[in-house]
Amino acid sequence: MPPLIAIRGLRKTYRMGDENVHALDGVDLDFQKGEFVAILGPSGSGKSTLMHILGFMDTPSEGSIVFDGEEVARLDPDRRAWYRSHRVGFVFQAFNLLPRLTIEENVALPLLYRDGSDPEANLAAARAALERVGMTHRLGHRPGQLSGGERQRVAVARAIVGTPSIIFADEPTGNLDVKNVDRVLDLLGSLIKEGITVVLVTHDLAVAEKAHRVISMRAGLVQEDRVR
Ligand SMILES: Nc1ncnc2c1ncn2[C@@H]1O[C@H](COP(=O)(O)OP(=O)(O)OP(=O)(O)O)[C@@H](O)[C@H]1O
Ligand SMILES: [Mg+2]
Known part of the structure; x- marks a missing residue:
C-alpha cells in the first residue's frame, strides 16, 4: 500500500x-x-511546525509532501482550503473552541466552509460526531460550561466531523488531568479502527506509549522512528 x-x-x-x-x-x-503515531521531542524541535504544515495551516520552504498520491507542498490557496476542510482534522492543547457558540455549533463549524453546505445537515453531522465522543447530553452548552476533558472530547468531535483521513493532535492532553488524559487517548486510539491516521504530539512518555509508533524529533530532524 x-x-x-x-x-x-x-x-x-x-x-x-x-x-x-x-x-x-x-x-x-x-x-x-490507520497508524497511531506519537511525536516526541524537546521544545523547539519542530513538532508543531510539522503538524501545521501537514495540516495545511502553514507552507514549507522546501521539500515534497505527497498526500494520497497528490503533491501538496505548493498548492494554491483554494486547493489548500479544500484539503483543510475535507482531509485533515486538528486537535489543540488549548481546545480552541469558540466561546459564544454552542457545543453543537462548534462541532458543525468546519462544515460551514464547504461548498453547498446545508446548516441542518451540518448540525445533524455534528450531533453524530458528538455521539461518538459521548457528549450528546451537552449539545446546547457553551464551552465555558464544560470541564477540560469534556472540551477536548468536543474538540475531537470537531476534528472528525468532516470525515478526515488524518487527525493531528498537538499536545491534546497537556491541559488535562490523569483520568481525562486516558479518556481522550482512548478516543483518539479508537479512530484508527475506522482507518483514520492519528498523529499525536506529546512531551509525555507515558502518553507516547499508547501509540504504535514513536518518532523522536531533535533540532528540526527525525532522530528516531520506532515501531513498538
Ligand atoms: N512563526 C515563527 N517565526 C519564527 N520562528 C518560529 C516560528 N514558529 C516557530 N519558530 C521557531 O521554530 C522552531 C520550532 O518551533 P516549533 O513550534 O515547531 O517547536 P515545538 O517542537 O512544537 O516546540 P514545543 O514543544 O515547545 O511546542 C523554534 O525554534 C521556534 O522558535
Ligand atoms: Mg509545539
Whole structure:
C-alpha cells in the first residue's frame, strides 16, 4: 500500500532579524493509513511546525509532501482550503473552541466552509460526531460550561466531523488531568479502527506509549522512528 502521506526533504526556515531559524531541517517520513503515531521531542524541535504544515495551516520552504498520491507542498490557496476542510482534522492543547457558540455549533463549524453546505445537515453531522465522543447530553452548552476533558472530547468531535483521513493532535492532553488524559487517548486510539491516521504530539512518555509508533524529533530532524 502506498503511504497516506509521504514527506521528503521537508524544510521550514523562519527569518528572524538577520538570522535564519531552521524549524524543519530536512524531514523524511511516511504515514500509513490507520497508524497511531506519537511525536516526541524537546521544545523547539519542530513538532508543531510539522503538524501545521501537514495540516495545511502553514507552507514549507522546501521539500515534497505527497498526500494520497497528490503533491501538496505548493498548492494554491483554494486547493489548500479544500484539503483543510475535507482531509485533515486538528486537535489543540488549548481546545480552541469558540466561546459564544454552542457545543453543537462548534462541532458543525468546519462544515460551514464547504461548498453547498446545508446548516441542518451540518448540525445533524455534528450531533453524530458528538455521539461518538459521548457528549450528546451537552449539545446546547457553551464551552465555558464544560470541564477540560469534556472540551477536548468536543474538540475531537470537531476534528472528525468532516470525515478526515488524518487527525493531528498537538499536545491534546497537556491541559488535562490523569483520568481525562486516558479518556481522550482512548478516543483518539479508537479512530484508527475506522482507518483514520492519528498523529499525536506529546512531551509525555507515558502518553507516547499508547501509540504504535514513536518518532523522536531533535533540532528540526527525525532522530528516531520506532515501531513498538
Ligand atoms: N512563526 C515563527 N517565526 C519564527 N520562528 C518560529 C516560528 N514558529 C516557530 N519558530 C521557531 O521554530 C522552531 C520550532 O518551533 P516549533 O513550534 O515547531 O517547536 P515545538 O517542537 O512544537 O516546540 P514545543 O514543544 O515547545 O511546542 C523554534 O525554534 C521556534 O522558535
Ligand atoms: Mg509545539
